[in-house]
Amino acid sequence: MNPEKKYLPALIAALAAAILPHTLQMAPWITAWCAAMWAYLLLCMRTGWSQPGRRVRILLSVAGIAGLVATYGIGFGSDAFVGLLAVMAALKPFEISTHRDRMITVFIAYFIIISSLLRSETFAITLYMFFSVLLTTAALVRINDPLGTYKTSARRAGLVMAQALPLMILLFLLFPRLEGSLVGFSQTNLGQTGFSDQLSPGSVANLVQNNDPAFRAQFDGPVIPPEQRYWRGVVFSRFDGRAWHSADRIPKLNQSIQGGEAVEYTISLEPHNQQWIFALDLPAKAPSRRTTLKRDFTVVSRRSITRKRRYQMRSYTRYNTASVDYGVKDALKLPQKTNPRARDLAADLAENSTGFGEIVENALSFLRDNNFVYTLQPPLLGHNPVDDFLFESRKGYCEHYASAFAFLMRAAGVPARIVGGYLGGQVNPWAQYLIIRQSDAHVWVEVWYPEKGWTRVDPTLEVAPERLDQGAEGSLQPGELGGNFARKYLRPITSFIDQVRLGWDALSLQWEAWFSAYSKQQQQALLKTLGIDTQSWKGPFLMLLAAAAGAAGLFLLYARLHKRAAGMKTAPEARYYEKFCAKMARAGIVRPQHMGPLEFAEYVAQKRPDLEKPVHDITRLYIALRYRQTTGQNTRKQFIAKVRAFAPAKDKPSV
Amino acid sequence: MKWPFFEKFLNPASVRHLPWTVARKNTYILPTRHGLMFLLVLAAMLAGSINYNNNLGFLLVFLLGSMAVVSMVHTHRNLKGLKILSVSARPVFAQETAVFVFLISPEGRRRNALEFFFENPGSAIENLSPDAEARISVRVAAPKRGLLVPGPLTVSTCFPLGLFYAWTRVRLNCFCTVYPNPIAAAFEFSEIAEGGTNQDSAPLLSGTDDFLGLKVYQPGDPVRRISWKALSRGQGLFTKEFAGHGRSNLVFDYEQMTGPDTETRLSQLCDLVRRAADANMEYGLNLPGSFIAPGSGSDHRHRCLKALALFGINQEPVDK
Numbered sequence: 001m002n003p004e005k006k007y008l009p010a011l012i013a014a015l016a017a018a019i020l021p022h023t024l025q026m027a028p029w030i031t032a033w034c035a036a037m038w039a040y041l042l043l044c045m046r047t048g049w050s051q052p053g054r055r056v057r058i059l060l061s062v063a064g065i066a067g068l069v070a071t072y073g074i075g076f077g078s079d080a081f082v083g084l085l086a087v088m089a090a091l092k093p094f095e096i097s098t099h100r101d102r103m104i105t106v107f108i109a110y111f112i113i114i115s116s117l118l119r120s121e122t123f124a125i126t127l128y129m130f131f132s133v134l135l136t137t138a139a140l141v142r143i144n145d146p147l148g149t150y151k152t153s154a155r156r157a158g159l160v161m162a163q164a165l166p167l168m169i170l171l172f173l174l175f176p177r178l179e180g181s182l183v184g185f186s187q188t189n190l191g192q193t194g195f196s197d198q199l200s201p202g203s204v205a206n207l208v209q210n211n212d213p214a215f216r217a218q219f220d221g222p223v224i225p226p227e228q229r230y231w232r233g234v235v236f237s238r239f240d241g242r243a244w245h246s247a248d249r250i251p252k253l254n255q256s257i258q259g260g261e262a263v264e265y266t267i268s269l270e271p272h273n274q275q276w277i278f279a280l281d282l283p284a285k286a287p288s289r290r291t292t293l294k295r296d297f298t299v300v301s302r303r304s305i306t307r308k309r310r311y312q313m314r315s316y317t318r319y320n321t322a323s324v325d326y327g328v329k330d331a332l333k334l335p336q337k338t339n340p341r342a343r344d345l346a347a348d349l350a351e352n353s354t355g356f357g358e359i360v361e362n363a364l365s366f367l368r369d370n371n372f373v374y375t376l377q378p379p380l381l382g383h384n385p386v387d388d389f390l391f392e393s394r395k396g397y398c399e400h401y402a403s404a405f406a407f408l409m410r411a412a413g414v415p416a417r418i419v420g421g422y423l424g425g426q427v428n429p430w431a432q433y434l435i436i437r438q439s440d441a442h443v444w445v446e447v448w449y450p451e452k453g454w455t456r457v458d459p460t461l462e463v464a465p466e467r468l469d470q471g472a473e474g475s476l477q478p479g480e481l482g483g484n485f486a487r488k489y490l491r492p493i494t495s496f497i498d499q500v501r502l503g504w505d506a507l508s509l510q511w512e513a514w515f516s517a518y519s520k521q522q523q524q525a526l527l528k529t530l531g532i533d534t535q536s537w538k539g540p541f542l543m544l545l546a547a548a549a550g551a552a553g554l555f556l557l558y559a560r561l562h563k564r565a566a567g568m569k570t571a572p573e574a575r576y577y578e579k580f581c582a583k584m585a586r587a588g589i590v591r592p593q594h595m596g597p598l599e600f601a602e603y604v605a606q607k608r609p610d611l612e613k614p615v616h617d618i619t620r621l622y623i624a625l626r627y628r629q630t631t632g633q634n635t636r637k638q639f640i641a642k643v644r645a646f647a648p649a650k651d652k653p654s655v
Numbered sequence: 656m657k658w659p660f661f662e663k664f665l666n667p668a669s670v671r672h673l674p675w676t677v678a679r680k681n682t683y684i685l686p687t688r689h690g691l692m693f694l695l696v697l698a699a700m701l702a703g704s705i706n707y708n709n710n711l712g713f714l715l716v717f718l719l720g721s722m723a724v725v726s727m728v729h730t731h732r733n734l735k736g737l738k739i740l741s742v743s744a745r746p747v748f749a750q751e752t753a754v755f756v757f758l759i760s761p762e763g764r765r766r767n768a769l770e771f772f773f774e775n776p777g778s779a780i781e782n783l784s785p786d787a788e789a790r791i792s793v794r795v796a797a798p799k800r801g802l803l804v805p806g807p808l809t810v811s812t813c814f815p816l817g818l819f820y821a822w823t824r825v826r827l828n829c830f831c832t833v834y835p836n837p838i839a840a841a842f843e844f845s846e847i848a849e850g851g852t853n854q855d856s857a858p859l860l861s862g863t864d865d866f867l868g869l870k871v872y873q874p875g876d877p878v879r880r881i882s883w884k885a886l887s888r889g890q891g892l893f894t895k896e897f898a899g900h901g902r903s904n905l906v907f908d909y910e911q912m913t914g915p916d917t918e919t920r921l922s923q924l925c926d927l928v929r930r931a932a933d934a935n936m937e938y939g940l941n942l943p944g945s946f947i948a949p950g951s952g953s954d955h956r957h958r959c960l961k962a963l964a965l966f967g968i969n970q971e972p973v974d975k
Contacts, residue, residue, distance in 0.1 A: 099817075100689070103689045103692070103817060104692075107692065107693060107696050110696065110700075110715075110719060111696060111699075111700070113715060114700045114703065114704075114712055114715050114716070117709060117711040117712050117715055118703065118707050118709055118712060121709065121710065121711045125711065126711060126714070129711065129714075129715060130718075133715070133718060133719070137722065137816070140815075140816050140817065141814075141815045141816065143817070144768060144813055144814055144815060144816060144817035145767045145768045145782070145814055145815065146768065146780050147767070147768070147780060147781075147782040148767060148768075148782070152767075156729075156767075156815050157815075160722050160725050160726055160729060160815060160816070161718070161722060163725045164718060164721035164722040164724070164725045165718075165721070166721075167717075167720075167721035167724060167725070168714070168717045168718045168720075168721040171717035171720065171721065172710075172713055172714055172717050175713065175717070177708070178705060178708065515710055515711075515714075516710055516711075518710055519708070519710075593672040594672075
């Protein structure tokens with residue numbers, strides 16, 4: 001029988017558990033490759049088929065690397081690296097034949113685990129990491145305990161892990177952290193959804209089916225009311241006749257904004273591969289040095305957001321931006337000769353109104369009074385999309401309303417632009433914070449009044465006012481989102497599942513708020529509360545000294561307790577008999593190991609007849625105490641007294 | 656995993672008496688080669704975590720590092736406190752393998768993957784359950800006759816994670832009697848009998864055939880003479896008595912052997928003793944300087960073979 005048989009399943013399980021978190025991002029063929037290799041190997045073991053030889057293995061390695069090059073190209077990114085790890089991990093079990101191979105396989109599994117952590121730091125991944133490490137360590141114990149079973153190995157691995165936890169926590173808290181990273185992030189996240197830098201019909205509607213969280217907001221005070229939950233992301237200020245585009249190179253905001261009712265909150269932003277940072281309308285400051293507040297009141301990060309970010313923000317819910325006239329001129333530009341009917345309508349509006357405010361009001365009432373429908377599935381629009389929408393189909397999603405409204409404003413001479421972001425958010429009842437999902441994506445319009453500056457106008461609300469507090473789902477026609485049956489009949493179950501999911505979400509957020517955010521500042525704050533100042537050399541030095549003293553103290557305590565416990569185990573008579581033997585040894589007669597007390601007494605009597613009497617007495621009492629279970633305190637006292645009194649003369653020549 | 660310097664350094668010279676407990680002061684522990692490799696892997700992981708400033712990476716590195724430290728304690732405790740109660744070894748013929756059987760008490764702790772060996776690791780791995788004494792066989796080659804005193808016994812373990820190697824070495828008072836390697840003597844028993852190495856030798860081989868009767872079994876009676884029929888009838892243990900038994904005066908004489916040198920002659924004598932014992936004969940042994948009167952039984956056989964094993968060797972067991 002192949003001796004590897006008993007180890008291979010454990011090793012393959014460890015590798016598979018380590019690879020699993022990668023499978024979402026890996027090319028599918030790599031997952032299939034791993035599964036096929038391992039399944040074949042396990043099958044080989046069951047059926048006794050011959051395993052591939054060296055030549056086949058080399059061939060497979062070459063094939064795997066060729067596949068990687070075909071998938072990822074020559075450049076060596078992190079995806080290609082993980083792919084290489086996976087391809088090699090799939091082949092590794094074929095060539096395991098020695099203890100060394102097995103150990104290396106386990107180390108590879110640990111390495112794959114850490115590579116998955118570098119991609120995602122969620123609470124779920126943290127829990128999974130512990131599970132994966134447990135499995136891998138169980139495999140490690142298994143290969144070091146040839147006579148063990150999976151059960152005993154797993155139990156031992158769990159024990160070792162549990163005992164390692166305190167030290168792990170201590171190291172985690174105290175290990176010195178650096179600020180920033182040494183080399184730039186090279187992680188890439190594929191398939192993240194969200195806004196892009198252009199807005200065309202359908203680009204927001206595509207997000208509405210997506211329930212992934214975009215970000216979460218925790219407020220220092222109470223959660224803000226629904227009508228204030230406008231989350232600003234991108235500003236689209238250039239219109240090419242079909243799509244709206246964001247402007248390039250917007251300068252940094254250097255004026256101060258007048259605002260009231262400042263709201264303080266913290267955002268946990270999911271990676272979206274863009275540079276925008278979402279903030280409540282209107283952000284008062286940039287959250288960190290690596291971000292900038294621009295003149296269109298958007299916040300932009302210097303690098304793309306490829307991993308979770310947490311930042312503290314302050315926003316004004318009432319504001320006046322009259323001092324910032326950036327982009328006002330551009331906010332009137334329209335491409336020539338398109339949408340003639342809309343232009344006529346705009347001219348009409350301008351003619352019959354006095355002042356910007358009235359134009360806006362009249363345009364809104366046009367939308368309100370003409371049976372517009374809020375729907376996810378608008379008909380296709382022709383070459384003059386604004387005309388088609390305003391006068392033909394009259395069905396659209398928020399981008400249609402915003403786009404048409406902004407067009408009308410510009411045509412009527414009111415500076416206007418479109419703002420993309422999110423509207424709404426679900427309050428998590430477990431922890432009172434907002435979860436903003438991709439399905440909350442929304443666009444609205446900003447118009448410029450000379451006295452108030454840029455002011456938010458949301459034309460969608462004229463058609464679907466319930467969008468404000470019920471979200472997209474609540475304001476659409478039933479059935480538009482699909483899953484009607486589930487929505488209708490499985491309500492109790494889905495609401496229970498929702499509660500569990502929200503609870504989990506709250507737990508994750510708490511974990512990430514504390515764990516992922518733990519950095520140099522938090523460490524310094526923690527040490528400061530312990531009275532250690534890390535700014536000077538004395539702090540770390542004292543810390544080391546204290547740690548060493550603490551460890552020494554614990555050790556001494558342990559040694560003392562241990563010694564006492566060991567001393568308790570020996571009965572007093574045994575100790576006193578040892579004392580007696582020691583006295584005999586000093587007198588020149590060493591008790592050989594194999595001699596029992598009686599034999600030793602005879603031996604002494606032979607060599608030193610002068611000691612026969614005391615030795616005989618002591619031995620008799622000792623035997624009575626030790627072997628005849630005589631429990632009389634008197635006997636014991638007598639015995640102890642006799643041993644104490646026993647003082648043999650040294651090497652008295654025998655008579 | 657070998658550390659030659661330490662092995663030499665720690666090679667114990669003094670002989671310990673049994674029972675002997677593995678104490679803290681003679682339990683040694685060092686990282687294995689894989690332990691050092693693991694350290695390198697951890698260093699790489701730590702560098703990655705620092706680079707990406709990844710707290711989860713830090714957590715994993717510190718978890719694995721702490722587990723390595725904890726496993727060191729486990730490895731140490733897996734060995735410490737083990738008690739060797741006794742050791743014995745059955746005599747073997749030269750060029751066979753001597754088997755030392757140790758009686759080990761685990762002292763209330765489950766012990767896994769312990770390796771016992773004298774010189775070269777690679778012997779079987781043993782697991783001990785917490786409260787059962789275990790017999791552990793340790794093999795060692797017995798190349799030549801005499802008293803085989805093995806080198807120090809090593810007990811070692813890498814359990815549980817294989818990152819640390821704990822071991823203890825102890826020189827115990829044990830030996831194995833190694834009989835000479837038997838070489839066929841160039842004559843038949845019948846020849847001896849008829850040719851008469853001794854004057855009044857009676858027919859030897861036929862003697863075993865004259866069945867006299869049964870006598871009550873006494874410890875030491877040859878197993879092959881036990882009357883299994885009687886036992887199977889439930890009458891108890893009886894030994895068959897034969898007419899020839901007890902009348903022989905066969906004595907194997909060193910001087911009569913044909914071998915060219917002492918060793919060959921001893922080997923021939925060894926073969927004769929073995930065959931005579933197998934045939935349930937009475938036989939004696941005459942060596943220069945010592946004489947063993949004819950007798951039979953396993954004790955007698957051992958006495959004769961031991962005399963051959965120790966012939967001319969100035970080596971006595973250290974202790975009884």
